Amino acid sequence: MANIKLKQREIPLLYTVYEMKQVQEEIAPLADFQYVILGRNKDDEKDTSRYAGAEHLGAVAKLVRILGNAGLEENGEAPDLTDKWVLRAMKPANLVDAVNACMEAMSEGMASEIPEKESDEPVDVTLEQMKKKGTKES
Numbered sequence: 001m002a003n004i005k006l007k008q009r010e011i012p013l014l015y016t017v018y019e020m021k022q023v024q025e026e027i028a029p030l031a032d033f034q035y036v037i038l039g040r041n042k043d044d045e046k047d048t049s050r051y052a053g054a055e056h057l058g059a060v061a062k063l064v065r066i067l068g069n070a071g072l073e074e075n076g077e078a079p080d081l082t083d084k085w086v087l088r089a090m091k092p093a094n095l096v097d098a099v100n101a102c103m104e105a106m107s108e109g110m111a112s113e114i115p116e117k118e119s120d121e122p123v124d125v126t127l128e129q130m131k132k133k134g135t136k137e138s
Contacts, residue, residue: 001071002105004064004098006089011081012071013064013101015109022066027059037063037099052095060095061086063102071105 002013020030028036035042036059039051050056061083068086069079090098 002101002108003071004068004101006064006086009089011064011068012075013067013105014070014074015067015106016070019066019070019109023063026062026066037102052092057087057095058083060090060098060102064090064098067102067105 004011004013023033024030027033032042034040035045036055039048039053039056041047041050064086065081065083068081072081073079
């Protein structure tokens with residue numbers, strides 16, 4: 001699981017469909033999301049004048065809050081992050097790192113879990129059951 005460290009606090013980041021919905025409601029539709037979160041102009045990708053502007057900083061804070069609270073909650077911790085706390089905990093030099101950590105969490109969340117391809121070779125059913133029991137007990 002991706003994470004981010006803010007004010008000496010390790011915060012896990014989680015992205016599921018629930019967070020996807022929150023991101024679209026609070027930040028931008030997915031079609032526009034990358035432009036907003038990277039501080040770029042949708043109509044001119046080379047225009048970075050929005051980087052570190054109020055809209056960009058607000059979007060980064062919201063994204064860290066959404067993914068961070070999801071990760072905390074998933075780990076049984078209180079989802080207590082606020083936009084204000086996130087912005088105060090971040091140094092301007094760490095803005096890119098924060099975006100990268102969130103993008104990593106989103107990539108992890110978007111990855112599909114593809115089952116291993118079945119082999120045409122015979123299977124030892126007893127061995128397979130032992131393997132399953134071994135992983136469940138670990």
